[in-house]
Amino acid sequence: MFVIGSGGKHLEGELRELGGEIIEVELRKFPDGEKYVRVLGSGNEATVVSSTFAPQDEKIVELLLIGDALREKGFKKLRAVVPYFAYSRQDRVTKEGEPVSVRAIMKALGIYYDELYIFDLHNPETLKYFPGKGVNVSPARVIADYFREKLGDGIVLAPDKGARERARAVAQEFGLEYSHFEKRRISPTEVEMRPVDIDVKGKNVLIVDDIISTGGTMVKAAQILRKLGAGKIFVGVTHGVFAEGAIERVSGAVDELAVTNTIPTPVSKISIVPEILRL
């Protein structure tokens, strides 16, 4: 049975359509800003679905309140599906004195939830901070399904080496070739970016990544691919954490930009709901 939090409202209709049984929950805000939660159902096991996009702290606290309400009602096993996990990029101490912020949030959710499912977590190793069972869910299948016909016998590229594993996972769904962009300093002020060991000429290309925010890298990658004579250029990203103007910037540089609906945006054309129902 699903309980839908504020960060999952945009998935509710499809979850219901595809057969998900949903427990009603009342969610509102007191005049002073405090959240109010009330769960209108009972049972033994529940799966709470809520992405933690901005305002992320409100959604995090709400997940705690829903967890508390469900435990109070006697639910024995609680799973949290947090498709986009806030603070996931604050995954290490880069300057002394910083927290590992993602750890703090995972520990807090661990108070109430036995299992945590996140889509395409920025750094999957950080799941170790969740006290219960933590699962990183791959969106490779839904992204591949969306682009299958458009891409044809094209190739899949990651914008950097760090995202190469994602490119591999998506390419495998198609049975296509994959590679990644490499950055190389060619002068004190210039960095060259090029796809490694792969010929893009005449090929359609799908660039994949976990998060897109300013979109700067995607625009640059697209410009290089055009120069190299690529065919159609698609961008398929998991989480659309778009900065202002980013959707327009990227859309203008590529043939199509599509992200999943872990975060609702105007280009969240790829649904993760089928994957949620499979968990």
Next chain:
Amino acid sequence: MFVIGSGGKHLEGELRELGGEIIEVELRKFPDGEKYVRVLGSGNEATVVSSTFAPQDEKIVELLLIGDALREKGFKKLRAVVPYFAYSRQDRVTKEGEPVSVRAIMKALGIYYDELYIFDLHNPETLKYFPGKGVNVSPARVIADYFREKLGDGIVLAPDKGARERARAVAQEFGLEYSHFEKRRISPTEVEMRPVDIDVKGKNVLIVDDIISTGGTMVKAAQILRKLGAGKIFVGVTHGVFAEGAIERVSGAVDELAVTNTIPTPVSKISIVPEILRL
């Protein structure tokens, strides 16, 4: 050593002036809304000071991030001073399916903090939800000190029976009499409110309570006291969680309204900093 969170910035100057040693902390927000925290100091023990007024969820998450950063830096003992504790009025299940929200927040802070100090907690029993040592700090002394001369040989009143213990604590600081207002239904539509077993005629009155929001009760109490021939009427409340227009409404009905600075407001004239330094 003190670490000042976003909800304690208004106390920082006075804490420093009165000799509190302060560890610098960098607090900011990323463009996507995520908080960034960096602690610029080291040590073994730290006291993090941050009230959780609106936006409360941001301040709660920030307390977790600061706690994580301090643990990461090797701090062994962490105390949280949260003068106003958000969600403290959501202290029980009144309708089936509700959480005990204050419990969720206390449990979350328990991940990082060994001790928790709250001023005039709405329901002191809820401290049992904090896994470490929880302390309810009385503002009676600072409130009494503020009103001592103005009140003279007046009396202290609580607006209802539930707040009677607060009136007692403040009255004791003065060595003055105290009582509470009682509500009595006098017709199907009318409720009468009157002070129990005490003569207010010609006496200055200080009405005390833990939280003031709309101020409706205070205005009503003041009107009744005027009718009963009271002298000057003062309102001295711990937490000024004012609804819009409430400060003006209450100020217009009484001789003086003053709250403590657990929350910064235009009438936060009573400082709790001396009490913080005593912890």
